[in-house]
Amino acid sequence: MERKRIVVGVSGGIAAYKACTVVRQLAEAGHSVQVLPTESALRFVGAATFEALSGQPVHTGVFDDVPQVPHVAIGQQADLVVVAPATADLLARAVAGRADDLLTATLLTARCPVLFAPAMHTEMWQHPATRENVSTLRTRGAVVLEPASGRLTGTDTGPGRLPEAEEINTFASLLLERPDALPYDLAGQKVLVTAGGTREPIDPVRFIGNRSSGKQGYAVARVAAQRGAEVTLIAAHTAGLIDPAGVDVVHVSSAQQLQDAVSKHAPEAQVLVMAAAVADFRPARMAQAKIKKGPGEDDRPPTIDLVRNDDVLAGAVRARADGQLPHMRAIVGFAAETGDENGDVLFHARAKLQRKGCDLLVVNAVGEGRAFEVDHNDGWLLAADGTESALEPGSKTLMASRIVDAVVAFLGGGG
Numbered sequence: 001m002e003r004k005r006i007v008v009g010v011s012g013g014i015a016a017y018k019a020c021t022v023v024r025q026l027a028e029a030g031h032s033v034q035v036l037p038t039e040s041a042l043r044f045v046g047a048a049t050f051e052a053l054s055g056q057p058v059h060t061g062v063f064d065d066v067p068q069v070p071h072v073a074i075g076q077q078a079d080l081v082v083v084a085p086a087t088a089d090l091l092a093r094a095v096a097g098r099a100d101d102l103l104t105a106t107l108l109t110a111r112c113p114v115l116f117a118p119a120m121h122t123e124m125w126q127h128p129a130t131r132e133n134v135s136t137l138r139t140r141g142a143v144v145l146e147p148a149s150g151r152l153t154g155t156d157t158g159p160g161r162l163p164e165a166e167e168i169n170t171f172a173s174l175l176l177e178r179p180d181a182l183p184y185d186l187a188g189q190k191v192l193v194t195a196g197g198t199r200e201p202i203d204p205v206r207f208i209g210n211r212s213s214g215k216q217g218y219a220v221a222r223v224a225a226q227r228g229a230e231v232t233l234i235a236a237h238t239a240g241l242i243d244p245a246g247v248d249v250v251h252v253s254s255a256q257q258l259q260d261a262v263s264k265h266a267p268e269a270q271v272l273v274m275a276a277a278v279a280d281f282r283p284a285r286m287a288q289a290k291i292k293k294g295p296g297e298d299d300r301p302p303t304i305d306l307v308r309n310d311d312v313l314a315g316a317v318r319a320r321a322d323g324q325l326p327h328m329r330a331i332v333g334f335a336a337e338t339g340d341e342n343g344d345v346l347f348h349a350r351a352k353l354q355r356k357g358c359d360l361l362v363v364n365a366v367g368e369g370r371a372f373e374v375d376h377n378d379g380w381l382l383a384a385d386g387t388e389s390a391l392e393p394g395s396k397t398l399m400a401s402r403i404v405d406a407v408v409a410f411l412g413g414g415g
């Protein structure tokens with residue numbers, strides 16, 4: 001990605017130390033990063049740390065470096081402003097339009113996307129004053145991330161934790177790729193997402209697995225949650241991904257466990273996104289003891305009988321038709337396809353859409369360096385009404401934002 005001007009505002013919360021990683025990662029990605037801490041933030045992390053990590057001087061007040069008029073210029077020139085952590089106080093000052101330090105003045109002059117990553121105690125986060133401030137900022141077009149749940153200052157836990165730096169920067173990169181990628185348009189919707197690859201046990205140490213990293217499904221869950229949905233993510237095995245902030249994650253292993261979790265959560269959901277790579281077959285029996293290789297070179301390898309797993313996607317479509325999923329309005333399937341002598345990728349994908357009966361099908365061409373285990377993706381989106389659109393190449397988070405757009409359009413169209 002080309003070098004962008006990013007302002008990282010840091011306000012005075014205990015999570016200010018995590019801003020160091022946010023700054024470091026953005027600078028390492030080649031961007032020009034200017035850190036604007038509040039006076040309180042500097043009681044948590046020293047200016048020298050931010051100056052060394054960003055390679056730029058750090059000021060807090062509007063009267064430093066006056067000939068450059070930084071209180072106006074920094075905001076005007078920025079491509080993106082990220083405030084991490086955003087304290088309750090900083091959110092309130094931003095809503096009030098205060099300009100009593102360099103960061104808040106910059107928030108008034110910036111016309112680029114602004115991303116707030118709030119972090120505070122649960123009581124502060126849930127206070128009506130903060131709820132209203134968050135809602136006002138969203139109405140004005142800012143992106144205010146849902147905090148993660150977990151350990152806060154001291155020993156208590158709950159929602160209010162700053163998401164990990166990697167996750168904040170995932171959203172920062174998304175807004176640089178696509179400034180309007182995170183509208184708050186899924187509030188009140190329950191979205192169920194499956195992701196990752198299942199493992200079908202052969203014996204206590206071996207399994208049949210697949211190469212799904214879970215990245216695409218996690219990205220869909222992450223984007224849907226930040227667009228306001230209540231998201232449950234049923235996560236099979238992934239490449240060590242971070243649980244997305246603001247998402248309820250249910251970890252499973254086998255296709256059967258994934259099926260059970262979908263059956264449990266789907267009746268509440270309005271949207272189901274089946275991004276998981278669910279094994280089609282499993283060993284008919286799992287050996288209770290490790291299958292031995294045998295001492296001799298000529299010992300015959302064991303034969304493993306396979307049986308079919310239920311088709312979770314087709315099962316959900318059937319359950320909806322039978323009236324068992326009263327709230328379900330959009331079912332999205334995924335197809336990882338290769339062309340063969342019978343037809344190209346789209347030919348097979350169209351057949352799959354017909355067979356499965358879902359509303360939308362995300363199609364990826366797989367093969368050398370494509371779709372699996374990588375961070376970028378491209379493909380097509382096929383709808384049951386016959387419309388087809390290309391998903392332009394980009395990060396899996398960008399792809400997720402396009403997929404969520406399609407879901408929102410489908411819901412809006414009375415789907």
Ligand SMILES: Cc1cc2nc3c(=O)[nH]c(=O)nc-3n(C[C@H](O)[C@H](O)[C@H](O)COP(=O)(O)O)c2cc1C
Nearest residue numbers: 011012013014015038040041087088089090119120
């Ligand atoms: C140890 C400590 C931890 C704090 N952590 C937070 C926090 O995580 N979130 C928050 O909103 N305020 C927190 N505060 C309170 C803020 O520092 C205080 O509201 C301050 O005025 C914020 O100033 P600023 O928004 O200008 O940075 C903390 C205060 C202390 C002393």
